[in-house]
Amino acid sequence: MSEISREAMEYDVVIVGAGPAGLSAAIKLKQLNADLDVVVLEKGSEVGAHILSGAVLDPSGLDALIPDWAEKGAPITVPVKEDNFYMLGEAGQVRIPNFVMPPLMNNHGNYIVSMGNVCRWMAEQAEELGVEIFPGMACSELVYGDKGEVKGVVAGEFGLNADGTQGDGYEPGMELHGKYVFLSEGVRGSLSKQVIEKYALDNDSDVQKYGLGMKEIWEIDPEKHKEGTVTHTMGWPLGSNAGGGSFIYHLDNNQVYVGFVVHLNYENPHLFPYMEFQRFKHHPMVAELLKGGKRVAYGARAITEGGYQSMPKMEFPGGALLGCSAGMVNVPRIKGNHNAMLSGIAAAEAAVVALNEGRSGDELNGYEALVRTGPIGKDLKRVRNVKPLWSRYGLTASLTLGAVDMWANNLLGLSVLGTLKHGKSDAAATGKAIKFDKIDYPKPDGTLSFDRLTNVSFAMTNHEESQPAHLKLTDVDVPVEVNFHEYAGPSARYCPAGVYEFVQEPAKPTRFVINFQNCVHCKTCDIKDPSQNITWTTPQGGDGPNYPNM
Template sequence: MEFDVLIVGAGPAGLAAAIRLKQQAAAVGSEVSVCVIEKGAEVGAHILSGAVMDPRALDELLPDWKALGAPLDTPVGEDKVLFLSATGARQVPHALLPDCLTNEGNYIVRLGSLVRWLGEQAEALGVEIYPGFAGAELLHDEAGAVIGVATGDMGLTRNGEPGPAYQPGMALHAAYTLFAEGCRGHLGKQLEARHRLRDNSDPQTFGIGIKELWEVPAAVHQAGLVVHTTGWPLQSDTYGGGFAYHLEGGLVAVGHVVGLDYTNPHLSPFEEFQRFKTHPAIRCYLEGGKRLAYGARAIAAGGLQSLPTLVFPGGALIGDDAGFLNAARIKGSHGAIKSGMLAAEAAFAALAQGRRQDVLAAYPAAFRGSWLHAELHATRNFKPYMKKGRWLGSLLFGLDQKLLRGKAPWTLRNRADHDTLRPAAECPRIDYPRPDGRLSFDRLSSVFLSNTNHEEEQPCHLQLGDPETPIRVNLARFNAPETRYCPAGVYEIVEEGGEGNEVAGPRLQINSQNCIHCKTCDIKDPTQNITWVTPQGGEGPIYQGM
């Protein structure tokens, strides 16, 4: 199938790009064919975010979004930033908060619902959207330019052979392909390597965000309340924090983020989140409520200095496939939308000039002149500051924002997350309490709420470069950290029995059907031996407006 522009991923960036392309074509009375493929079973199925949204980019994309019925129904009414100890909480006075941590004029949203609405707007403009089709393979021409992608084969058996329900994938060709897969995109990672997109940038650094959606009693619900926390249960040398966002209709989105640059291999982000909910300052919003949904997703947190080169012959990276999230603001959807618009404008201009499979140099140039670049530049040192410890990092970043207004004459560097683990023998073990079934829960009951499904009779989409490394290195040196950093119980160390039932030794078992596509294993594995690839299209979680 041939298109003018192919977009891989129906998230905020991909759909914004599709809408912008159609808007520009309509403005000059021309036609442009735009196709969006989405690996989720439906648009929004794999979308998970906090989320408090800055509507600035949406104002530019669809100025009449209110009249069009965009699901931005809960304006922020009150901000709280809390430093937590084990039993208490201290609120930061509003006057001391950097501007990036204030939310006046922003909205609490269910990003999956917003993305579904954006999909409707795109289809109304003539965009072709195909959910359930995963971009599995990059397609290049003889000169090395990207000419599109191939979708994954369906109905393969575990050994990769065609089964009874086999359907081959399709080759989708385009003059330009925009990659909007979200954080740690499977194809984006390949593009970075093949086209050397990271030769002039720092490594990306990530967090893992784990979230639940609760329905709570009216007595404890405050629509429009935004609570952010730092401190307990994390140690002071570990970056992270929690949130509780009060939506409309008695709903509270509660979550916790742990920076994947943590050093103690005994740490479990999932267990830290379960402990977080038991803190008096958080449990007061949840007690008597009902947990409705669960999910997790990696978050690109490196900022400006960790952005790769954005373009290559035939395409571009947009949204969190590149890493436009502003970790200091705890916001990324506005950056995703803006980056999609900028790339779309560059692609449309190239098509109008008859250029195909060219380098869209106008896109990074426009980004450098945009408010998004200025915003990311002002907060570029946030993550490196926080590597200095919670208290010192908070002080330094506060001074950076309040006194220097983000214009410090230095830019600090980022380091890859998989390099940071210390040997397990050098680190204290962490004693996590058993779940109580009211505020805290186990992994498997949580995964059940994510509506995750994978056909078991297919090749495993979590691939090991060396099958011996998980035991020889990860277990021996780091006490199998994959069994803890995965929030879905995918990885287990099991003992295999030999003849006569004697123990033959441990092995790593991969329960790939549990995978909720967070990409944490691909990021944090200390030997970079795990590669996440796409399962069959349409599989994975089905988040209900997360």
């Protein structure tokens, strides 16, 4: 749509995404130079609407950014008081003693939070400093300069018809230009994906790996509630079918976060991650906790799991990749928000140096080094072998070898295993259906477990149905001719929102249907589709989930 005429606005720094990374960058830029023009563009209807995280927050990132966050009223008020690790079997559990866990696994000093609410508070701090924040402004395109550098983004395009033509109320959006553009879109961001490919930023990095995280908020019986308790489990119900585990966090107001993560490198295409989550809640330990309670919210998102060796180059002409756009989650700790914040700080520091030198549109030399040799790199490097060990040898062996490797890193500052590689992408790991048995999942009971569409209603997701589907197929024939016949149509299962279905009617060919209005923006389809035939793009601004307290 290069022929469309758009107005342009000029800024010193344009930031895409109002998550912890983007907001930290905005705040730090204004702390370092109050005269800078900084804008943050957020695709959600409000800041926090698309934020979903566990979350037990390591406050180190916020400590570095706003040391007096407590005095300023940050919604971070539930310190971790108790830390539990369990290995589950179908009928019982075995607790793993805390003393055998490496010190980095200790959650004391951390806080149980809603990252959506933390980001809402951070946005207030940014606006007080003079940052412009525009929610409901999806960034649909990159704008390039004369030298091939990223010059800005197109944001706020509305009113396209389903076929992509301009509707009666069409608004072309605006071009927002920056001397530097920060992409802090979170996992598998659509613009970040383009930039990584265009500039071959991943040429020297390992393949990126992902998990699918699903989460419910429950209000439980006050007698069972233990504010500040953190519980993680591994084992049942996944067994050998897939890697992953659960989290149960007791926050305030008798609420509990119940979450489940499935590593997306599973082979059996019959695996149904959402139903594994629902089955998990019927474990005696979990069922007893939730009995008499009610589910009040649901959501899902992908998680970057590749770690240190999978981070691409983070500097590109005209900007930088921040946070999970590059992949900064510490997998065994199930934490990345602190690193996202620290990456925003590092990018801001590098940008201010460049701007003070009169530079623009070039690579932010120094940002990469700050990430890889600073606290982010140190955090990720010492756990870099946990994920590849789990992928190669399964849960039991990886627990032993991973613990040894983490202890060696903690005590000696080195890994006894060097740096292991991940192998295949998650899409390529998917096996042909004929090689695997189908998995029989119990029907949800409507009390502890729920069908997908009922749960999706608790994500409060909404998309204007007259717009083009934001889930794009490279080849419209592949879903049925390849994925359905060879892989048993895995998109009907790996999507945690019921977006994809294969419709079979008597005497008619199988049809592939995309219910894009159900999408919760987890981006699993973009990652796990075995043919890599689905591309997730941004719908018009404000559309998608509306998470209140995730």
